[in-house]
Amino acid sequence: xxxxxxxxxxxxxxxxxxxxxxxxxxxxxxxxxxxxxxxxxxxxxxxxxxxxxxxxxxxxxxxxxxxxxxxxxxxxxxxxxxxx
Amino acid sequence: xxxxxxxxxxxxxxxxxxxxxxxxxxxxxxxxxxxxxxxxxxxxxxxxxxxxxxxxxxxxxxxxxxxxxxxxxxxxxxxxxxxxxxxxxxxxxxxxxxxxxxxxxxxxxxxxxxxxxxxxxxxxxxxxxxxxxxxxxxxxxxxxxxxxxxxxxxxxxxxxxxxxxxxxxxxxxxxxxxxxxxxxxxxxxxxxxxxxxxxxxxxxxxxxxxxxxxxxxxxxxxxxxxxxxxxxxxxxxxxxxxxxxxxxxxxxxxxxxxxxxxxxxxxxxxxxxxxxxxxxxxxx
Numbered sequence: 001x002x003x004x005x006x007x008x009x010x011x012x013x014x015x016x017x018x019x020x021x022x023x024x025x026x027x028x029x030x031x032x033x034x035x036x037x038x039x040x041x042x043x044x045x046x047x048x049x050x051x052x053x054x055x056x057x058x059x060x061x062x063x064x065x066x067x068x069x070x071x072x073x074x075x076x077x078x079x080x081x082x083x084x
Numbered sequence: 085x086x087x088x089x090x091x092x093x094x095x096x097x098x099x100x101x102x103x104x105x106x107x108x109x110x111x112x113x114x115x116x117x118x119x120x121x122x123x124x125x126x127x128x129x130x131x132x133x134x135x136x137x138x139x140x141x142x143x144x145x146x147x148x149x150x151x152x153x154x155x156x157x158x159x160x161x162x163x164x165x166x167x168x169x170x171x172x173x174x175x176x177x178x179x180x181x182x183x184x185x186x187x188x189x190x191x192x193x194x195x196x197x198x199x200x201x202x203x204x205x206x207x208x209x210x211x212x213x214x215x216x217x218x219x220x221x222x223x224x225x226x227x228x229x230x231x232x233x234x235x236x237x238x239x240x241x242x243x244x245x246x247x248x249x250x251x252x253x254x255x256x257x258x259x260x261x262x263x264x265x266x267x268x269x270x271x272x273x274x275x276x277x278x279x280x281x282x283x284x285x286x287x288x289x290x291x292x293x294x295x296x297x298x299x300x301x302x303x304x305x306x307x308x309x310x311x312x313x314x315x316x317x318x319x320x321x322x323x324x325x326x327x328x329x330x331x332x333x334x335x336x337x338x339x340x341x342x343x344x345x346x347x348x349x350x351x352x353x354x355x356x357x358x359x360x361x362x363x364x365x366x367x368x
Binding site for chain 2: 060
């Protein structure tokens with residue numbers, strides 16, 4: 001599941017940036033060629049691809065800084081609700 | 085300042101930015117445009133901008149995005165303007181359109197309401213003459229993107245009163261902005277100098293004194309400007325630049341504002357700058 005989401009994000013990034021070799025914990029905004037406006041495109045992609053809304057409290061660039069951070073957010077938001 | 089009801093006419097880029105800033109300052113906003121589709125787009129843009137601010141930790145407070153949007157009434161109808169304390173008009177830079185709107189606002193809004201025209205080109209004194217309250221009409225030339233720009237060029241028309249300027253300054257202060265008051269004359273301060281600078285920079289390229297890159301680099305590196313004049317021209321749009329310099333030329337009848345032939349040629353060729361991908365630079 002986590003690996004799956006990372007692969008999908010990698011695929012999305014590859015559409016914009018060719019030859020991108022990204023490790024799971026690399027800061028994508030520190031690479032220099034991705035600006036903060038692109039962060040919003042990432043949010044919209046994550047929302048449409050994984051089917052949830054990033055709420056006010058999660059709208060934080062820290063949640064989108066690395067593949068690991070994005071995967072963790074997706075995991076948290078899409079985890080099956082416990083059956084009471 | 086107590087919370088006001090502020091009408092915003094025109095939901096283009098400027099109207100959207102102004103509405104967002106007002107709503108974030110806690111004011112009730114009436115955002116008016118001709119069609120529901122334009123208003124729907126405006127609401128989406130404001131939501132997107134607020135989310136981006138939140139994302140980049142640039143929001144002044146942690147109020148929810150929903151609450152801020154709630155304060156904006158999106159309307160195609162002038163009727164709610166009967167309660168407006170202040171109106172900021174941001175429609176197209178065309179005298180006939182502005183005249184019609186100010187005339188209408190004058191008949192609908194309470195007599196205490198102040199009208200601000202957000203313009204970079206049209207005479208504030210002339211706009212005032214389209215109303216029966218020229219003492220309560222002023223200019224507010226906001227910079228783009230509005231929520232991020234702390235300073236506004238405020239224009240005093242011939243009849244604009246001191247009280248009106250104070251009301252306007254208080255409203256701007258509540259939005260975290262400051263107004264610099266100047267007198268009414270074509271191009272005010274900002275456009276009169278900027279358009280002439282851009283036009284002359286285009287002459288430099290035309291006359292092969294320097295490339296666009298080198299002209300811009302001199303402004304950035306030697307003068308510490310964030311952007312050079314030709315990058316700025318690409319950002320504003322070369323068609324807008326040409327239009328503005330033509331207005332100055334016609335207003336002053338002074339040859340120093342004659343548009344550079346290369347600028348005209350680029351506009352004729354459809355090179356408008358960033359908005360369509362090519363101007364002095366190429367954009368992806």
